[in-house]
Amino acid sequence: MKTIEQNFAVPFRYGVYFTENLFAPSNQVLADVLAQDRASGPRKVMFVVDSGVAEAHPQLLEHIHHYTLAHPDALQQVAAPLVLPGGEEAKNSKEHLQAILSSINKFGVCRHSYLIAIGGGAVLDLAGFAAAIAHRGIRHIRVPSTVLSQNDSGVGVKNGINAFGKKNFLGTFAPPFAVINDSNFLLTLEDRDWRSGISEAVKVALIKDAAFYQRIKQDAGKLAQRDMEAMQQLIHRCAELHVEHIGGPDPFELGSSRPLDFGHWAAHKLEQLSKYSLRHGEAVAIGIALDVVYSQLQGLLTEAEQDDVLDLLQELGFELFTPELAQQTPDGQLAVIQGLREFREHLGGELTIMLLRQIGVGEEVHHVDEHLVQQAIALLQKKRQPQPLSQV
Amino acid sequence: MKTIEQNFAVPFRYGVYFTENLFAPSNQVLADVLAQDRASGPRKVMFVVDSGVAEAHPQLLEHIHHYTLAHPDALQQVAAPLVLPGGEEAKNSKEHLQAILSSINKFGVCRHSYLIAIGGGAVLDLAGFAAAIAHRGIRHIRVPSTVLSQNDSGVGVKNGINAFGKKNFLGTFAPPFAVINDSNFLLTLEDRDWRSGISEAVKVALIKDAAFYQRIKQDAGKLAQRDMEAMQQLIHRCAELHVEHIGGPDPFELGSSRPLDFGHWAAHKLEQLSKYSLRHGEAVAIGIALDVVYSQLQGLLTEAEQDDVLDLLQELGFELFTPELAQQTPDGQLAVIQGLREFREHLGGELTIMLLRQIGVGEEVHHVDEHLVQQAIALLQKKRQPQPLSQV
Numbered sequence: 001m002k003t004i005e006q007n008f009a010v011p012f013r014y015g016v017y018f019t020e021n022l023f024a025p026s027n028q029v030l031a032d033v034l035a036q037d038r039a040s041g042p043r044k045v046m047f048v049v050d051s052g053v054a055e056a057h058p059q060l061l062e063h064i065h066h067y068t069l070a071h072p073d074a075l076q077q078v079a080a081p082l083v084l085p086g087g088e089e090a091k092n093s094k095e096h097l098q099a100i101l102s103s104i105n106k107f108g109v110c111r112h113s114y115l116i117a118i119g120g121g122a123v124l125d126l127a128g129f130a131a132a133i134a135h136r137g138i139r140h141i142r143v144p145s146t147v148l149s150q151n152d153s154g155v156g157v158k159n160g161i162n163a164f165g166k167k168n169f170l171g172t173f174a175p176p177f178a179v180i181n182d183s184n185f186l187l188t189l190e191d192r193d194w195r196s197g198i199s200e201a202v203k204v205a206l207i208k209d210a211a212f213y214q215r216i217k218q219d220a221g222k223l224a225q226r227d228m229e230a231m232q233q234l235i236h237r238c239a240e241l242h243v244e245h246i247g248g249p250d251p252f253e254l255g256s257s258r259p260l261d262f263g264h265w266a267a268h269k270l271e272q273l274s275k276y277s278l279r280h281g282e283a284v285a286i287g288i289a290l291d292v293v294y295s296q297l298q299g300l301l302t303e304a305e306q307d308d309v310l311d312l313l314q315e316l317g318f319e320l321f322t323p324e325l326a327q328q329t330p331d332g333q334l335a336v337i338q339g340l341r342e343f344r345e346h347l348g349g350e351l352t353i354m355l356l357r358q359i360g361v362g363e364e365v366h367h368v369d370e371h372l373v374q375q376a377i378a379l380l381q382k383k384r385q386p387q388p389l390s391q392v
Numbered sequence: 393m394k395t396i397e398q399n400f401a402v403p404f405r406y407g408v409y410f411t412e413n414l415f416a417p418s419n420q421v422l423a424d425v426l427a428q429d430r431a432s433g434p435r436k437v438m439f440v441v442d443s444g445v446a447e448a449h450p451q452l453l454e455h456i457h458h459y460t461l462a463h464p465d466a467l468q469q470v471a472a473p474l475v476l477p478g479g480e481e482a483k484n485s486k487e488h489l490q491a492i493l494s495s496i497n498k499f500g501v502c503r504h505s506y507l508i509a510i511g512g513g514a515v516l517d518l519a520g521f522a523a524a525i526a527h528r529g530i531r532h533i534r535v536p537s538t539v540l541s542q543n544d545s546g547v548g549v550k551n552g553i554n555a556f557g558k559k560n561f562l563g564t565f566a567p568p569f570a571v572i573n574d575s576n577f578l579l580t581l582e583d584r585d586w587r588s589g590i591s592e593a594v595k596v597a598l599i600k601d602a603a604f605y606q607r608i609k610q611d612a613g614k615l616a617q618r619d620m621e622a623m624q625q626l627i628h629r630c631a632e633l634h635v636e637h638i639g640g641p642d643p644f645e646l647g648s649s650r651p652l653d654f655g656h657w658a659a660h661k662l663e664q665l666s667k668y669s670l671r672h673g674e675a676v677a678i679g680i681a682l683d684v685v686y687s688q689l690q691g692l693l694t695e696a697e698q699d700d701v702l703d704l705l706q707e708l709g710f711e712l713f714t715p716e717l718a719q720q721t722p723d724g725q726l727a728v729i730q731g732l733r734e735f736r737e738h739l740g741g742e743l744t745i746m747l748l749r750q751i752g753v754g755e756e757v758h759h760v761d762e763h764l765v766q767q768a769i770a771l772l773q774k775k776r777q778p779q780p781l782s783q784v
Contacts, residue, residue: 001410001624004547004632006567008639009401010646018393039741105556111645111740133525135738136550136563137644155396158528164497171528172564175398232393240396247400252529253503254402346527348503349431 012175012251016155016239018232022143022182023063025070030116033141033178034074039112042073046109047081048100048127050119053145054083056188060118075114078107084127086120088276091161091168100130104138111135114177118143118185120193121153121280125171128159132174139177145185147197147231148281151238155179156246158259166342167268173252181239183232194226195317196281199263201238202312203288207262208245210360212237217308220315258347262354262362263287266325269339273324285318286325286380293376295356298369305359310383321384325377334377337370404567404643408547408631410624414535414574415455417462422508425533425570426466431504434465438501439473440492440519442511445537446475448580452510467506470499478515480668483553483560492522496530503527506569510535510577512585513545513672517563520551524566531569537577539589539623540673543630547571549638550651558734559660565644573631575624586618587709588673591655593630594704595680599654600637602752604629609700612707650739654746654754655679658717661731665716677710678717678772685768687747690761697751702775713776717769726769729762 019029034043047064054060061081068077082103084096100115109115115138117127124142131140144154160171186194198216205213215233216223222230245260253259267287271278278286289310296306310320327335344351350366357363411421426435439456446452453473460469474495476488492507501507507530509519516534523532536546552563578586590608597605607625608615614622637652645651659679663670670678681702688698702712719727736743742758749755 001628003410004408004628004635005405006408006547006635006639007403007405008643009403010644011399011401013397013399016396016398018395101555101562105558105561108737110737113740133562133564135561135740136552136565137646138740155398160528163493166497169497169527170493170525172525173528236393236396243396243398247398251400252402254529345500345502348505348527348530 012157014176014178016179016181016243018181018183018236020183022180022184023060023067025066027067029180030067030141031071031074033180034114036178037112037139042076044078044109044113045075046078046103046107046113046115048115048117048119048123049081049083050086050123050145051083052086053119053185057185078109078113079103084123086123088122088162088271088280090122091126092276094161096126097130097161100127101134104130104134109134109138111138114139114141116141116143118145119149120144120146121149124149124154125159125168126161128174128176129161129171132159132172137174140174142176142179144179144181146189146193147186147195147235148193148200149197150181150186151197151235152200152242154181155239155242157251165272166346167272168346181235183228186228186231191226191317192279192282194231195224196279198223198234198316199281199285199288199313199318201234202309202316203262203284204238204241204260206288206292206309206356206359207260207354207362208241208360209237210358212241213359217312220312224315224317253347256349256352258352258354258364262356263289263291265339265343265353266290266336268343269336270322270324273327273335274322278322278324282318283322285313285316286320286322289313289318289320289380290325290373290376291353291355293379294372297372297375298355300363301356301358305356308359319384321380326381334370334374336377337373340368404549406568406570408571408573408635410573410575410628412575414572414576415452415459417458419459421572422459422533423463423466425572426506428570429504429531434468436470436501436505437467438470438495438499438505438507440507440509440511440515441473441475442478442515442537443475444478445511445577449577470501470505471495476515476518478512480514480554480663480672482514483518484668486553488518489522489553492519493526496522496526501526501530503530506531506533508533508535510537511541512536512538513541516541516546517551517560518553520566520568521553521563524551524564529566532566534568534571536571536573538581538585539578539627540585540592541589542573542578543589543627544592544634546573547631547634549643557664558738559664560738573627575620578620578623583618583709584671584674586623587616588671590615590626590708591673591677591680591705591710593626594701594708595654595676596630596633596637596652598680598684598701598748598751599652599746599754600633600752601629602750604633605751609704612704616707616709645739648741648744650744650746650756654748655681655683657731657735657745658682658728660735661728662714662716665719665727666714670714670716674710675714677705677708678712678714681705681710681712681772682717682765682768683745683747685771686764687749689764689767690747692755693748693750697748700751711776713772718773726762726766728769729765732760
């Protein structure tokens with residue numbers, strides 16, 4: 001019998017909006033975003049809030065409440081916001097996923113309702129996954145509260161939780177309805193979190209945009225000093241490059257397209273080895289350092305270029321080494337090398353690692369030389385060792 | 393700061409193939425389907441098999457094993473097939489989902505590997521959900537083993553499991569890599585399952601294709617007598633209409649598009665009320681009968697048309713009534729009416745129910761008159777009551 005051919009394309013569209021004080025009663029951004037669905041009557045909305053954000057902004061829940069009162073035609077809350085712990089650890093337990101799903105069920109949140117998540121990457125990943133699988137997908141608006149989520153994970157199309165000890169083992173590709181970046185949330189970040197997200201900007205600049213890299217270098221002092229304007233510029237350009245990459249030929253990575261994952265194969269493993277005491281961005285900075293040195297050892301990058309990147313990372317305040325990088329498995333292998341296998345398995349297909357040909361230009365390779373990895377690690381370890389007294 | 397606009401379309405393409413004896417060593421269908429990915433070397437494949445199918449086809453696992461031996465360049469099994477219980481009940485427990493995910497983890501099934509599920513709609517829904525969320529999506533091939541799954545659910549883009557007592561509360565839209573319909577599996581179906589899937593064909597014929605409806609009427613006797621050729625024709629046309637509908641403007645039902653769900657609002661609730669002792673197709677036949685009578689009571693359909701449909705359903709061997717249809721809640725409401733609310737909530741947005749304007753032409757309405765529903769149920773109940781003795 002004749003084969004039936006199915007062939008269609010699903011269009012997706014969303015905006016990444018920039019604002020300040022999203023829940024000030026006079027701020028129209030959220031109301032305008034919701035109005036894009038052209039529905040009549042207030043939308044049913046459920047908020048999920050990162051407990052870290054709620055603590056840093058003690059009036060946030062009250063502001064949300066007043067905002068909904070000030071915009072009764074735009075939205076109504078189905079229940080008080082669900083406050084959940086943030087940080088990667090939150091993605092290791094199914095309990096938080098269950099809490100969101102249970103609220104979706106209890107409060108009748110439907111496919112035309114909205115789940116609005118406010119928080120760091122972990123809470124957004126978790127809430128996004130719940131929104132993606134409940135009723136086969138509830139509309140989801142992300143309000144990223146960290147540099148990392150505002151310039152990278154939060155503006156993309158992925159969500160996920162960890163399982164079987166593996167990062168993002170469970171998840172989907174599910175474009176959000178909108179992303180709203182509120183710079184106010186950045187003011188209360190710990191220094192670690194302020195800095196952490198900068199590594200993703202360095203990453204994308206290194207493989208895609210040499211001018212952006214120069215801009216980061218130029219602003220490095222300001223960024224380390226928490227200059228908000230420099231940070232806003234950095235977030236905007238990084239988010240833009242991220243969004244452009246996703247909008248390329250294979251947004252859901254169904255073929256052999258790769259995510260923007262320079263420096264990430266080691267980073268994922270380091271996070272896990274550190275039991276998530278390393279922030280993702282901190283692990284990425286170390287992963288970048290490792291792959292930059294490796295690129296130099298492979299003869300792709302000059303030593304001057306290598307040092308330029310390592311210096312920049314240090315100027316931004318990043319460590320280039322962590323003991324987990326040299327950790328060995330019981331059989332004497334480098335634990336981080338295991339990460340290579342897991343990285344390949346998670347993405348599927350042939351192993352593909354991004355290296356650097358020059359600053360601003362990435363190059364994919366399909367083989368990693370373990371001896372060179374060891375050399376690169378040794379070099380980074382040496383760099384962090386205290387200088388001899390005579391040189392202090 | 394300037395809003396960043398994301399805008400892309402994700403293309404999906406898959407074939408619904410028809411064959412007989414899929415795992416005969418000389419059958420090229422599966423090997424050809426796998427070759428579409430243009431990878432080199434054998435694909436890693438994990439099979440999930442419905443225990444009902446494995447029992448009805450005791451040599452199936454052996455045939456699969458020999459097939460892989462006969463096609464070493466096309467595929468290699470990562471492990472022995474995972475055999476899981478079928479039937480809607482299997483979708484109520486998270487244990488089976490966990491079993492599939494655990495195997496995916498244990499055997500290193502990646503995004504470029506294949507999960508091939510063989511079974512009825514429930515196993516396909518379950519395995520499809522696992523495939524959709526592991527590593528954010530593993531390639532999934534469906535081998536539907538029942539009439540219902542070969543002509544309807546199995547050829548579509550949805551998967552899911554039940555949660556919070558609600559059908560398909562968790563799931564995603566995830567197009568399969570391919571669907572392969574093997575007519576051999578139909579030979580061993582129980583009569584209930586053979587018949588059950590016919591109701592979806594009646595459904596789609598009634599709302600979309602009057603000529604197909606006439607064809608079903610013409611073949612009704614053959615279909616009731618398990619004529620394979622008539623069944624194959626029915627499956628092919630039904631699957632084709634299903635595939636066409638999905639390929640329409642809104643495959644993932646992101647806007648207000650509706651699935652082909654005539655007769656389904658009551659059916660979902662009846663299944664649940666019967667604790668899934670009613671087959672989905674049996675519940676759909678009753679749901680169709682209810683909405684056909686309702687359409688007539690509303691003045692949309694003539695009595696002659698109504699009786700034509702009810703007669704056809706009975707000729708095919710379906711019941712038009714089940715006690716659950718008249719079941720009341722503690723506060724004296726019809727339990728099935730609750731299903732209306734759940735139906736709206738699951739699909740989202742405004743309540744939309746498909747009725748019939750004439751045979752072959754559906755019409756959407758947004759309000760349901762509960763009194764007319766009660767009248768329709770009473771009429772169906774009367775029809776099933778034994779005829780007075782004088783008429784026997």
